Amino acid sequence: MGHSVLVVPVPALDPFVRERTAFYDASFLSADPAFVNSHITLLGPWLPTPGELDLQRVADALDPVPAFDFTLTEFGEFPDGLIYLRPDPVAPFAELSARLVAAFPQCPPYGGAFPQPVPHLTLDRRSPTVDPVTVRAAVGGLVPARCRAERVDLQWWDNDDCHVRHSWKLN
Template sequence: MSDGAYRAGETALLAVVEEAEPLVGPWRRRFDAAAAAGVPAHVTVLVPFLDLDRLDAATVDDLSALIGEHGPFTVRFDRCGRFPDALYLAPTPDRPFRELTEAVAARWPEAPPYGGRFADIVPHLTVAHRRQEHVYDEVEAVLTTGLPLAATVTSITLFVSDGDRWHGRAEFPLDR
């Protein structure tokens, strides 16, 4: 998820990682505006997804069936990674996240991951965003002492923005 203004009716599909919250929550609240907007620790599957006005019952049913074709999985976060504007935890394996993103984007090509801004999808759990390098260094030093962290992903949650905050709207189990 990106920092900045959110558009009312914008949606996102997120793999919420509750197990990470004790480690990353305090840092995210300080250094990631998405946390302040109500987004829990997560790995993004697809953002932006379809606008809320496009999510009729048939689309929600299709989404539920598509996500349900994937099974639950366990990941480890054992290292930090960086983008030029973010510090994140890297999931291993990352393939299940990639497969979910690819499946949803293939079904709804009008909703490419991150609006099509990046050629490669890198699954990640953002901890700090748009900060100075020394902030990333400080946060990473502390996070590393709490790793590795294991998590089991059993569902994908649809989040909807009201323009200021994000709210979980529906949860789709990984059923396979």
């Protein structure tokens, strides 16, 4: 069963993230040209079938937020082995997430599993052959990545059905 997620797409890292996604489960690669596998999650899982009023509440929450620049340089690893890049600055992502959580309190980030979620871009997961050092080497010249958050996408994630359902431009 699929789920929806509100994300900031990060095209600069998409070649690497798509390659790793294909390695683990190619059914999560999308034919939708608007869909970017590489992203920073703001709120997910979100509503499975949002209506027009829900989409407007997202627009209202995002309205005062301007587009912003960020870099991805710092690698990290969560206790569960998830290897990621942390955006700098992190504050605009935390603000976007807080605005969306305030608009949709029934949708806690990550289903409430992490009370203080850390904005991040997922790269890979630790295994006997994968660790932060091997991931850093594999990412190569893609990092440091200088990026711009210009929009928030509502993505649908499901096996063989990943696509963008809606998109909002940041001011």
